[in-house]
Amino acid sequence: MNIAIVTGASSGLGKEYVYAINERYSSLDEIWVVARREDRLNELKATLGEKIRVVAADLTNEQDLLKISELLKETSADVRLLVNNAGFGKIGDFKDLPLGENTGMIRLNCEALTAVTSTVLPFMKKVGKIINISSIASFAPNTRLAVYSSTKAFVMSLSRAMRVELKPYGINVLAVCPGPMDTEFLPVANIAKGTSRTFDTLPRVKPEKVAIGSLKASDKNRAVYTNHILYKVYRILGKLLPHSIVMKICGA
Numbered sequence: 001m002n003i004a005i006v007t008g009a010s011s012g013l014g015k016e017y018v019y020a021i022n023e024r025y026s027s028l029d030e031i032w033v034v035a036r037r038e039d040r041l042n043e044l045k046a047t048l049g050e051k052i053r054v055v056a057a058d059l060t061n062e063q064d065l066l067k068i069s070e071l072l073k074e075t076s077a078d079v080r081l082l083v084n085n086a087g088f089g090k091i092g093d094f095k096d097l098p099l100g101e102n103t104g105m106i107r108l109n110c111e112a113l114t115a116v117t118s119t120v121l122p123f124m125k126k127v128g129k130i131i132n133i134s135s136i137a138s139f140a141p142n143t144r145l146a147v148y149s150s151t152k153a154f155v156m157s158l159s160r161a162m163r164v165e166l167k168p169y170g171i172n173v174l175a176v177c178p179g180p181m182d183t184e185f186l187p188v189a190n191i192a193k194g195t196s197r198t199f200d201t202l203p204r205v206k207p208e209k210v211a212i213g214s215l216k217a218s219d220k221n222r223a224v225y226t227n228h229i230l231y232k233v234y235r236i237l238g239k240l241l242p243h244s245i246v247m248k249i250c251g252a
C-alpha cells in the first residue's frame, strides 16, 4: 500500500499539504493525517474521502509514536512521502518563557520530527520523499525566538545531512523555509498585532503556495525551498553576513 504521511495536518500548512497531495498524487492508496485534534482530522476525511486515514497522535508521546509504528507494520505500508510539519513556536525572551515552553519546542520541532523520521524510514521501500518544515527563522539566530529559531536551524541541518546520506537509496530530503503565514501558529506563539515589530511588517506567504511549491521542489529533488523574493534574499544574507549584523535587523 503506497501512502503519504502528513504530521500537523489538522490546521494551517499541514492541512494545505493534505489537499495538495490529494490533488497531485492520485496513485497513492492512502494519506495518513496526524495531529492531536481528531475532530479536525475527521473533518478532513469527511471532505476528501476514504483515502484519508485519521491518526490521532501526540507526537511528543512515546506510546503514540509506537502506535504509528504498529500501524505501519500492520498495513505493510510503503511510504512514498513523509511531511514532517507539526511544530510550534513561542515568542519572548528566553528568560521570560516557562521552562515547559522552551523545552516543548525542542521536543516537538526536533525530537518528535527525528523520532517520526526514524520510525517511518524503514517503510520507505522504493523511492521516497521527506519534506521537513523548517522556517526562515533558521537562516540566522532570532532574538525573542531564540529556542524556536534554534529548533528550525536543527531541522535545516538535519535535512541537509540526511539528504546526502539517503541519496543512494533514492530518497530526497527537502527543507522548507516559509516566511510568516497567517495560521494558528501566530496565536499559539502569542504573536498578535503590536507584539512584534518584525511580524507586523514582514510580508505574509500563503500556506497553499508553500505546500504546492515545495511539493514541486521535492519532485525535482531540491534541497531547500523558500518562496517570496524577500526571503530568498534573506537566506543569502544569512550566509554572507556575520550573524551579529543579521540579528540586529531580524530580531522578532
Ligand SMILES: NC(=O)c1ccc[n+]([C@@H]2O[C@H](COP(=O)([O-])OP(=O)(O)OC[C@H]3O[C@@H](n4cnc5c(N)ncnc54)[C@H](OP(=O)(O)O)[C@@H]3O)[C@@H](O)[C@H]2O)c1
Pocket: 007, 008, 009, 010, 011, 012, 013, 014, 034, 035, 036, 037, 038, 040, 057, 058, 059, 060, 085, 086, 087, 088, 089, 108, 133, 134, 135, 136, 177, 178, 179, 180, 181, 182, 183, 184, 185, 186, 188
Ligand atoms: N505560520 C508561520 O508563520 C510559520 C512560518 C515558518 C514556519 N512555520 C512552521 O510551519 C509548520 C506548520 O505550522 P502552521 O503555521 O501551519 O501552524 P498551525 O496551524 O498551528 O499548525 C501546527 C500543527 O501542528 C500540530 N501539532 C502541534 N503540536 C502537536 C503534537 N504534540 N503532536 C502532533 N501534532 C501537533 C497541530 O495540530 P494539533 O493541535 O491538532 O495537534 C497543527 O496541526 C510548523 O512546523 C511551523 O513551525 C510556520
